[in-house]
């Protein structure tokens with residue numbers, strides 16, 4: 001057993017670090033580190049920099065212009081991105097729909113969509129959830145009815161993350177309401193957001209931010225050529241995508257960065273005239289999380305090593321999702337506590353990049369409580385933590 | 400032992416429950432919270448008409464002579480409605496300080512106006528590096544020929560931007576952190592040298608950052624020995640916050656239970672999944688534990704200092720933990736819907752979590768409870 005990274009992996013880490021120093025736009029990194037709002041343009045500039053270096057298709061094979069990196073390299077990359085303040089890569093195009101197109105798309109679809117994802121021409125969003133279909137995704141009702149060489153789509157999607165920026169949406173739609181099982185009558189469609197009949201309405205989250213949307217479809221005509229694979233086999237493709245959605249699910253790099261930030265806050269905040277980081281109760285709270293994160297990192301590396309050796313993660317990815325989100329949430333919870341009374345003021349304008357007014361309390365205070373509330377989403381989306389436990393109980397423990 | 404309310408308390412409860420139920424809908428609350436001052440003046444006038452602003456004060460100054468339990472009754476109802484009016488700032492903290500520290504003349508004058516709904520108060524006490532420490536007062540009070548003048552900074556002053564009069568703690572002697580040498584002073588909102596920057600808080604309320612630069616001030620009672628009054632007023636504030644949290648937790652639990660029974664996934668109500676049933680049971684258990692401690696804190700407000708302080712610290716710890724648990728679980732058991740601004744529950748969750756940031760959090764009161772129990776507290 002050797003728990004060290006190999007010299008090649010160390011060298012790779014240095015290479016990634018050097019790239020972050022030269023190519024990650026400093027203003028974008030400053031926003032990420034300061035917990036400020038990112039614009040569409042901020043994301044695009046960062047992803048363009050990655051794309052130019054050939055590093056946007058982190059999970060892609062080289063034949064499509066991807067990195068061809070090993071799981072451990074991807075892990076190192078994620079860690080260094082987070083440490084440097086690189087925004088999380090918007091996954092919907094490059095990490096969600098792209099693998100499905102590669103695996104199940106026609107040659108034409110691959111040739112058309114994949115380069116446009118890699119060069120940032122198209123921003124994608126995910127149209128799975130509906131008001132009545134959350135955890136029970138297979139109960140979705142959005143209808144697609146065949147009319148010549150088009151489908152006519154009617155219905156509603158919801159929780160569509162960053163749909164306000166999107167050029168395209170990949171959707172699960174019902175093509176056979178009579179199928180024996182609900183999973184069997186679903187198709188996977190790629191829909192141009194500019195098609196007449198599509199309306200996007202913002203949903204404001206509890207932190208006051210516009211992050212998700214409702215998307216309404218009213219007689220939206222979608223060419224049959226925009227269907228992935230076979231009609232009524234969409235569920236199979238969606239399940240394949242869900243396994244890709246779970247790559248990097250542990251978010252170890254992000255949690256490590258969040259923990260560093262927490263320590264910065266705890267060093268600056270005072271309790272009885274001493275730095276909060278020296279307070280025994282608070283220190284114990286922080287240590288507990290740090291230890292959980294160490295364990296999570298090892299669990300994650302064990303899974304990665306397994307995948308690297310050709311194994312397929314099963315229940316492990318559910319474990320990583322549950323623990324990863326719990327650790328991240330616990331860190332944001334402590335950051336909020338660390339602020340003391342200054343967690344209360346809600347200075348929304350201070351989250352804008354151009355803000356140069358007077359901060360209320362310490363300069364790092366403004367996003368902290370809002371971020372804590374926003375991070376409640378982690379245990380709800382991507383398959384809620386309860387659903388993950390059901391998966392482990394059933395698939396892995398045979399209960 | 401008798402846990403029942405007196406006849407007057409029952410009537411008070413009916414009055415305030417009805418008010419919140421019939422006239423304090425979520426839409427109205429949201430509109431009031433979003434307005435410039437962060438609450439409704441008309442609603443405040445209604446509180447005055449119904450006598451709610453008179454509840455804790457002695458009859459001699461126009462009050463109803465209510466005790467901790469009466470305060471609990473009001474605060475719990477306000478928690479159910481997520482009331483944003485400055486009751487804690489004006490009546491519970493501000494009013495109590497006047498009652499406990501003020502001269503007879505100040506009491507009669509100020510409390511008379513408070514009870515009539517004509518005067519808003521705020522307690523400008525916390526300072527930038529003070530966290531929750533009640534003795535951390537660095538703001539200086541200096542006496543010169545023409546009276547007292549205050550210089551310093553006060554932070555996160557709840558409803559400080561709406562107050563007609565700020566009650567400012569300031570040091571007449573000693574160093575920051577000493578309990579001795581702290582005075583209370585009345586400062587008019589339009590006083591020269593006073594800057595008040597108001598801002599929204601994440602739970603729908605308002606707070607202010609206050610800068611005092613040689614501001615003329617009137618001492619509230621005898622300057623210099625105000626710490627016991629501050630501690631006693633804050634104890635009332637904590638008891639009120641505990642009761643408010645109980646009210647808000649009740650709504651969070653009811654809303655979640657209702658959702659579990661109506662939301663269907665996989666062809667059945669999600670409340671039929673045992674994994675969620677036990678979580679709902681845990682929320683209810685936390686609520687009952689919290690309610691018990693809110694009652695105890697209210698009942699002990701009149702006890703001697705150590706017993707009172709030890710009890711309110713214990714209550715604040717219980718409430719801090721329970722409110723956090725109930726808030727997070729209520730959101731989780733709902734799924735995405737409870738993450739939205741439009742869904743009232745998300746605002747209950749925010750208030751429940753933020754109550755821990757007012758008048759001392761779980762860690763602060765745990766330490767304080769230990770110190771008071773060991774008899775090592777000053």
Ligand SMILES: Cc1cc2nc3c(=O)[nH]c(=O)nc-3n(C[C@H](O)[C@H](O)[C@H](O)COP(=O)(O)OP(=O)(O)OC[C@H]3O[C@@H](n4cnc5c(N)ncnc54)[C@H](O)[C@@H]3O)c2cc1C
Pocket residue numbers: 125126127128129131133134135136158159160161162212377380381382383384385386387390662664665669672674675731732733734735736738
């Ligand atoms: C911020 C945010 C962003 C999102 N972005 C997207 C997006 O871009 N695209 C998209 O398609 N969707 C998105 N989602 C939707 C997300 O995938 C759903 O919220 C999630 O699937 C849960 O569904 P629901 O919210 O309807 O909750 P429900 O499924 O109604 O669940 C409610 C509660 O019941 C529990 N539960 C349900 N079934 C069971 C069971 N069998 N056993 C035990 N417990 C159970 C859940 O865990 C949860 O606690 C997003 C959600 C959020 C909050």
